[in-house]
Amino acid sequence: MRRASLNLASSLLSRTLAASSSRSAAASSSFPAPNRFLHSALYRTSTAGGSNNHRRCFSSLLRPYTAASLGFAGALITSLAATSVYQEALAKEPPPAEALPNDVVLYQYEACPFCNKVKAYLDYYDIPYKVVEVNPLSKKEIKWSEYQKVPILVVDGDQLNDSSAIIDKLGQKIMPKKKANENDEETKWRQWVDNHLVHVLSPNIYRNATEALESFDYITSNGNFSYTEKFSVKYAGAAAMYFVSKKLKKKYNITDERASLYEAAETWVDALNGREFLGGSKPNLADLSVFGVLRPIRYLRAGKDMVEHTRIGDWFTRMESVVGESSRIKP
């Protein structure tokens, strides 16, 4: 049954690609990047025991620019209405200039939640960074690395691996005086993001045809696709990920995807326990992690539903304000 739907998605995808791009008929090794991207998503999905993380990445699409610009408008409104208590929270604690790295490069997949955690951290601390989008199939951009997952962050020539370790090491670099993480609560919720929250996202953003298309609209307008590629990627990708997300639902024992999302949001608000942030008057690393993975879905239907049906909206708006605009260096 599941295999059948994946095969259907697969053939749908192949046909769409074949119809819209003459190049797609070529051997997979010579696929142009966007087709390779989709091919890879499907390839991994239909391979039993393939990389779950990888699948999750392609199923939790991210759209930092749209989210950031909308978030900016939200931040503006919020800050206009800000109380003095609130304004205090708006002030970031920027690291001392001499501790700031000169050259930061993030190797990422745009749709990878772990990569988006790192971006939320870099944005919050106003650390400018370049982004290298890794081709998920060839991974030619990270051929130089023995470690073959993303995110990889190269900080003034030093390679850092694994999102949580990246954030911890970068923290030691830019705020050497700050004690290493001894906060059990912060650690617990950072782990909750990696082990629970990320699994809930994809079934939600590809829940039905309309929403899957909306999600892919975001991906394709953010990616580097030609006009025809955009069209094929959008429809074929949405169809494929719709089926993939049904499979993920089974795997993670999710019956009602929205209910799971709302439950996660409420669980997080309960954890805040009346505080502005888990970190108190300023966000801590758990706040930044939750925000990082939710930011790209916030203005998709799933994110709108979440804010409408749960109490997470106020915290999210505060996070948009404090994190502010992305410090990503646009090429």
Ligand SMILES: N[C@@H](CCC(=O)N[C@@H](CS)C(=O)NCC(=O)O)C(=O)O
């Ligand atoms: N624990 C790692 C997980 C990173 C991870 O699983 N990354 C996925 C992409 S979201 C990946 O690179 N998978 C291997 C692949 O693409 O082949 C972290 O937090 O950074």
Ligand SMILES: *[C@@H]1O[C@H](CO)[C@@H](O)[C@H](O)[C@H]1NC(C)=O
């Ligand atoms: C990252 O991974 C590479 C290759 O496995 C390794 O050489 C390097 O030491 C790792 N860096 C860190 C900070 O863990």
Ligand SMILES: *[C@@H]1O[C@H](CO)[C@@H](O)[C@H](O)[C@H]1NC(C)=O
């Ligand atoms: C998908 O769900 C939304 C409500 O969340 C609904 O408005 C839309 O019509 C649905 N689309 C399809 C194709 O079922």
Ligand SMILES: *[C@@H]1O[C@H](CO)[C@@H](O)[C@H](O)[C@H]1NC(C)=O
């Ligand atoms: C976008 O794609 C074109 C051709 O595929 C390539 O030449 C160009 O460098 C890419 N731009 C970016 C920013 O990746």
Ligand SMILES: *[C@@H]1O[C@H](CO)[C@@H](O)[C@H](O)[C@H]1NC(C)=O
């Ligand atoms: C899946 O969830 C249901 C209730 O929603 C529960 O009864 C069942 O034990 C769960 N299965 C696993 C494998 O977690």
